[in-house]
């Protein structure tokens with residue numbers, strides 16, 4: 324099987340020098356330095372097939388950016404094997420960059436002071452894109468992303484949402500088979516987010532573009548990715564279908580109670596003792612959440628027991644969200660490569 328991304332036992336350690344304090348410390352530093360080693364990516368292995376759209380998620384500092392930097396050749400791994408588009412990203416540099424598209428949410432590859440159109444033309448030259456392909460392909464991209472009215476504006480005059488759409492177009496000028504997106508929808512309004520998601524689906528369907536996406540916005544993942552890889556402290560703790568993640572962890576409803584008076588954990592637990600209910604206190608002792616199995620009979624029984632004994636100001640039933648599922652996984656740390 325040919326993989327577009329093939330990573331084995333990939334590791335990145337950062338070494339930092341820490342200086343000792345005082346004159347004596349500085350003197351000792353001259354001869355022996357103090358080192359601390361931080362393992363940002365801890366022997367991860369993953370394979371991604373052509374045409375997959377994969378979400379790469381994890382908390383801040385989990386090692387997502389460090390992985391992407393190794394996959395795009397910006398950082399050299401400490402050890403391990405990386406092949407991306409059949410190449411070694413940091414060795415076959417020139418040929419490699421032509422085979423990928425990269426959008427880092429907070430960094431621009433467009434020139435700030437010149438018109439968007441001029442940036443596109445420069446990139447076209449850099450990538451040696453033939454006129455004919457450029458004209459038809461970019462006409463399509465420009466239309467789908469609705470950026471025609473922005474083309475003659477300098478990038479510094481664009482809003483974040485406008486700029487991100489132009490960044491995406493720029494990353495696709497050479498129609499790369501592989502696209503790395505780091506927080507592509509951060510800070511964007513809902514309509515722009517939807518447009519960007521639609522666009523990504525379209526290029527994936529049309530060209531079979533493989534997409535690796537890091538994001539804190541799980542609705543991006545839900546909209547786009549069949550598969551998620553979850554990283555925690557440099558290790559992969561889950562690699563599988565989002566659906567599976569939901570099925571294993573997402574079965575449940577929460578009933579949010581606002582009581583007219585304060586309640587205690589023991590009191591609520593004894594009211595509902597004949598069902599499996601997990602009670603958690605909200606912002607104060609009048610707000611409590613009951614997590615229960617997703618079963619209507621149980622939900623109504625629990626509500627009945629509570630309403631019969633306590634005065635209720637408000638009550639809401641919510642599905643456990645994917646964010647909560649992910650939080651559960653972090654808390655329990657139990658899923659391994661499901």
Ligand SMILES: Nc1ncnc2c1ncn2[C@@H]1O[C@H](COP(=O)(O)OP(=O)(O)OP(=O)(O)O)[C@@H](O)[C@H]1O
Nearest residue numbers: 337361362363381382383384385386387388389390
């Ligand atoms: N150049 C560096 N020197 C030293 N430590 C670093 C360096 N770059 C990253 N790290 C450390 O490696 C770990 C992983 O960082 P990384 O940026 O890959 O995480 P991340 O998952 O991308 O987080 P975020 O979501 O905040 O971007 C962190 O503890 C970070 O402090």
